Amino acid sequence: MSANPVVTLMTDFGEQSPYVAAMKGVLLAVNPAIRIIDLSHQIPPQDLRHAALFLRGAVPCFPPGTIHVIVVDPGVGTDRALLCVELLEQKLLVPDNGCWTLLADLAERPPAVTRLTEARYWRQPVAPTFHGRDILAPVAGHLTLGVTPSALGTPLTTWQRISLPAPRLTADGVAGEVVFVDGFGNLITNIAAEQCQDPQSGVTIGATPVPRRVRAYADASPGTLVALVSSFGLLEIAVAQGNAARQLDAAVGTPVHVRRG
Amino acid sequence: MSANPVVTLMTDFGEQSPYVAAMKGVLLAVNPAIRIIDLSHQIPPQDLRHAALFLRGAVPCFPPGTIHVIVVDPGVGTDRALLCVELLEQKLLVPDNGCWTLLADLAERPPAVTRLTEARYWRQPVAPTFHGRDILAPVAGHLTLGVTPSALGTPLTTWQRISLPAPRLTADGVAGEVVFVDGFGNLITNIAAEQCQDPQSGVTIGATPVPRRVRAYADASPGTLVALVSSFGLLEIAVAQGNAARQLDAAVGTPVHVRRG
Amino acid sequence: MSANPVVTLMTDFGEQSPYVAAMKGVLLAVNPAIRIIDLSHQIPPQDLRHAALFLRGAVPCFPPGTIHVIVVDPGVGTDRALLCVELLEQKLLVPDNGCWTLLADLAERPPAVTRLTEARYWRQPVAPTFHGRDILAPVAGHLTLGVTPSALGTPLTTWQRISLPAPRLTADGVAGEVVFVDGFGNLITNIAAEQCQDPQSGVTIGATPVPRRVRAYADASPGTLVALVSSFGLLEIAVAQGNAARQLDAAVGTPVHVRRG
Numbered sequence: 001m002s003a004n005p006v007v008t009l010m011t012d013f014g015e016q017s018p019y020v021a022a023m024k025g026v027l028l029a030v031n032p033a034i035r036i037i038d039l040s041h042q043i044p045p046q047d048l049r050h051a052a053l054f055l056r057g058a059v060p061c062f063p064p065g066t067i068h069v070i071v072v073d074p075g076v077g078t079d080r081a082l083l084c085v086e087l088l089e090q091k092l093l094v095p096d097n098g099c100w101t102l103l104a105d106l107a108e109r110p111p112a113v114t115r116l117t118e119a120r121y122w123r124q125p126v127a128p129t130f131h132g133r134d135i136l137a138p139v140a141g142h143l144t145l146g147v148t149p150s151a152l153g154t155p156l157t158t159w160q161r162i163s164l165p166a167p168r169l170t171a172d173g174v175a176g177e178v179v180f181v182d183g184f185g186n187l188i189t190n191i192a193a194e195q196c197q198d199p200q201s202g203v204t205i206g207a208t209p210v211p212r213r214v215r216a217y218a219d220a221s222p223g224t225l226v227a228l229v230s231s232f233g234l235l236e237i238a239v240a241q242g243n244a245a246r247q248l249d250a251a252v253g254t255p256v257h258v259r260r261g
Numbered sequence: 262m263s264a265n266p267v268v269t270l271m272t273d274f275g276e277q278s279p280y281v282a283a284m285k286g287v288l289l290a291v292n293p294a295i296r297i298i299d300l301s302h303q304i305p306p307q308d309l310r311h312a313a314l315f316l317r318g319a320v321p322c323f324p325p326g327t328i329h330v331i332v333v334d335p336g337v338g339t340d341r342a343l344l345c346v347e348l349l350e351q352k353l354l355v356p357d358n359g360c361w362t363l364l365a366d367l368a369e370r371p372p373a374v375t376r377l378t379e380a381r382y383w384r385q386p387v388a389p390t391f392h393g394r395d396i397l398a399p400v401a402g403h404l405t406l407g408v409t410p411s412a413l414g415t416p417l418t419t420w421q422r423i424s425l426p427a428p429r430l431t432a433d434g435v436a437g438e439v440v441f442v443d444g445f446g447n448l449i450t451n452i453a454a455e456q457c458q459d460p461q462s463g464v465t466i467g468a469t470p471v472p473r474r475v476r477a478y479a480d481a482s483p484g485t486l487v488a489l490v491s492s493f494g495l496l497e498i499a500v501a502q503g504n505a506a507r508q509l510d511a512a513v514g515t516p517v518h519v520r521r522g
Numbered sequence: 523m524s525a526n527p528v529v530t531l532m533t534d535f536g537e538q539s540p541y542v543a544a545m546k547g548v549l550l551a552v553n554p555a556i557r558i559i560d561l562s563h564q565i566p567p568q569d570l571r572h573a574a575l576f577l578r579g580a581v582p583c584f585p586p587g588t589i590h591v592i593v594v595d596p597g598v599g600t601d602r603a604l605l606c607v608e609l610l611e612q613k614l615l616v617p618d619n620g621c622w623t624l625l626a627d628l629a630e631r632p633p634a635v636t637r638l639t640e641a642r643y644w645r646q647p648v649a650p651t652f653h654g655r656d657i658l659a660p661v662a663g664h665l666t667l668g669v670t671p672s673a674l675g676t677p678l679t680t681w682q683r684i685s686l687p688a689p690r691l692t693a694d695g696v697a698g699e700v701v702f703v704d705g706f707g708n709l710i711t712n713i714a715a716e717q718c719q720d721p722q723s724g725v726t727i728g729a730t731p732v733p734r735r736v737r738a739y740a741d742a743s744p745g746t747l748v749a750l751v752s753s754f755g756l757l758e759i760a761v762a763q764g765n766a767a768r769q770l771d772a773a774v775g776t777p778v779h780v781r782r783g
Contacts, residue, residue, distance in 0.1 A: 003525070004526060004555070004557075006550060006554070008543075008546075010543070035526075035557060035558075037546055037550075037558055038560065039540075039542075039543040039546070040537040040538065040540075040542070040543060041537065042536070042537040042538045043538070044538070050538075053540075054538075054539070054540045054543070055540070056540075057539070057540030057541070057543070057544055058540035058543035058544050058546075058547060059547070060547075061543075061544045061545075061546075061547025061548050061551060061655070062546075062547035062550060062551065063547070063550050063551040063554055065554070066547075066550065180539070182535075182536075182538070182539035182541070183534075183535055183536030183537075183538050183539050183541075183567070184567050215599055215650045216598055216599020216600060216650040216651055217596070217598065217599065217651065218596060218597045218598065218599060218600045218602075219599065219600070228650075228651065229649075229651075230651060231541075231544075231649040231651050231652035231655065236651075241568055241596055243567075
């Protein structure tokens with residue numbers, strides 16, 4: 001065990017209310033040596049697909065042994081399960097709502113999933129509205145102290161899954177859609193880099209043709225609408241030094257088409 | 262002393278300006294071993310009651326020995342005191358504006374309060390507009406190095422206090438109000454869980470009756486207006502998978518009534 | 523080397539997308555012992571002057587040995603250089619866009635600048651849209667492991683610079699402008715404290731005379747428009763317990779004049 005083990009936090013709590021801070025306190029109360037890393041607390045409220053794409057972009061960068069506490073949890077207080085997922089040699093503590101399952105596609109080995117049932121690792125009393133503070137955070141703390149996932153509950157073999165809408169083959173190319181908008185207003189689609197590698201292929205978003213294919217934003221002059229391969233490995237539509245979401249009034253779900261060149 | 266002592270930061274500075282970052286630098290300049298934990302920098306500017314409720318929700322979760330630096334400070338540069346408060350086996354460095362005093366109700370022992378007067382623990386010169394950087398952060402750093410609160414200044418026995426508006430008994434129940442709105446738009450009131458335990462009691466917010474009493478948000482179908490006990494231990498009004506503040510146009514101060522069942 | 527070396531992060535990424543989290547993962551993947559400190563992820567997108575003033579306010583507070591990763595990078599993917607800058611006994615990893623150069627004025631010794639060219643310290647493959655994750659973060663990690671700047675690439679003697687608009691002397695005083703707006707709506711100008719020390723000098727912003735000179739915000743009653751010396755050491759215009767930017771409809775570029783008293 002590390003002298004100062006890392007636990008990351010990802011939530012949809014925002015930072016005006018004390019929920020994130022309370023979870024940090026609980027982590028340190030269980031193990032005062034933890035290094036806490038904020039992944040984000042700005043996930044749009046209860047947006048499981050956003051959370052799933054966020055985790056897909058972030059978790060694979062972390063080293064083996066990292067523990068992630070993930071709280072986007074519209075079902076808090078119901079009988080939905082809470083999970084400890086072992087994947088990519090890391091551990092995720094997460095409600096059973098599928099938001100971690102895009103990561104499974106990136107892993108060589110299938111995940112080991114434990115349903116959290118051992119209440120002795122929880123904070124008491126458990127508030128029915130805040131399992132992040134009262135179950136997930138203290139369990140993460142105990143993992144850093146050497147408790148094994150198998151001690152936390154019972155193995156699960158089925159769980160909720162989330163999937164992205166699949167792009168469709170059309171007569172002359174591929175039809176997909178925007179699945180994520182980043183903080184610059186860049187529009188990330190569900191079309192894989194491999195499906196749009198031909199630089200002659202024409203890209204259209206909504207009814208707007210995208211005039212330029214580039215490698216990087218600054219390959220075009222400021223204000224130009226461009227298509228490129230995002231750092232996610234997916235087709236992305238952007239405005240060089242601008243905000244494509246605002247300029248095109250585009251959002252998650254806006255259709256995108258790639259015509260064979 | 263811990264090898265990597267924890268200091269938390271709570272401010273109303275936001276993150277666009279360098280004020281939070283400057284405080285972090287000063288902490289590490291005094292003691293490079295500190296682990297810094299962000300509680301929040303999104304407290305609404307100069308909103309002492311918001312800060313007080315935030316601290317009440319967060320500080321009790323932290324372990325003994327934690328040091329908190331709290332900068333919501335409309336009186337910066339005046340002769341208002343700066344305090345080191347020992348409470349709940351933790352230490353708070355905070356302007357004397359009452360924002361920590363809701364915590365005193367949760368403690369078994371009265372707080373020990375020191376007025377910071379020993380300028381040798383401060384950063385020089387002290388800017389009259391930024392005591393967080395020049396007094397509170399360096400003092401926190403020195404506390405982690407083993408300086409005792411009594412060395413920081415002189416004991417105080419009176420200080421500013423803040424209190425929530427008290428709910429009033431009415432002919433047929435209890436009248437209170439919204440005191441905090443969280444990031445989901447959930448409305449936390451000043452009515453204690455004990456004052457509204459009867460599941461038959463009718464809850465009204467403004468002129469709107471709340472149709473459902475639930476244990477957890479997801480006990481009602483999405484969009485339903487519900488009343489429940491918040492993780493603060495107070496009556497809360499929410500919209501399942503929605504935003505009650507927006508839907509009801511409610512805010513801090515909106516009246517809430519609980520009728521005996 | 524510290525047991526838990528500090529690396530700070532400053533970006534314009536915001537926190538909805540996974541970019542910041544990915545960089546944190548990469549840092550820990552190179553050196554799992556790093557303590558990560560967030561400076562800010564709320565720099566306005568691609569606003570180099572804002573970044574420059576932020577760094578000027580924050581970096582000088584940090585102790586020798588701190589490593590800063592700075593990603594405000596409108597030129598990502600082009601042939602603009604990436605730099606390791608040694609300055610103020612700290613190290614900055616930053617695109618060559620000038621955003622660090624206001625710091626050079628504060629240093630006694632000139633900076634040592636290395637162009638990052640040694641790809642063996644990078645994450646492969648390098649995405650042309652995300653050098654923060656694939657070059658700057660892993661290089662920072664290697665610096666914490668004892669790699670020296672000279673091993674990272676080749677020395678540079680010229681680089682991009684950024685400068686603030688200079689205030690101009692006028693017939694009866696000094697003419698400057700707002701260069702930074704903080705989270706309270708306080709307006710920081712490019713006029714140095716030394717240029718406006720006379721308490722009788724009249725300050726005007728746009729067409730509005732500023733009626734009060736104060737040392738601290740709370741020296742005037744709430745709502746009063748005041749001029750004071752900011753914690754940056756520059757003339758600042760504020761509204762006591764209010765928001766000057768909103769009240770005056772002022773922003774970066776709004777003219778400010780100081781008349782000799």
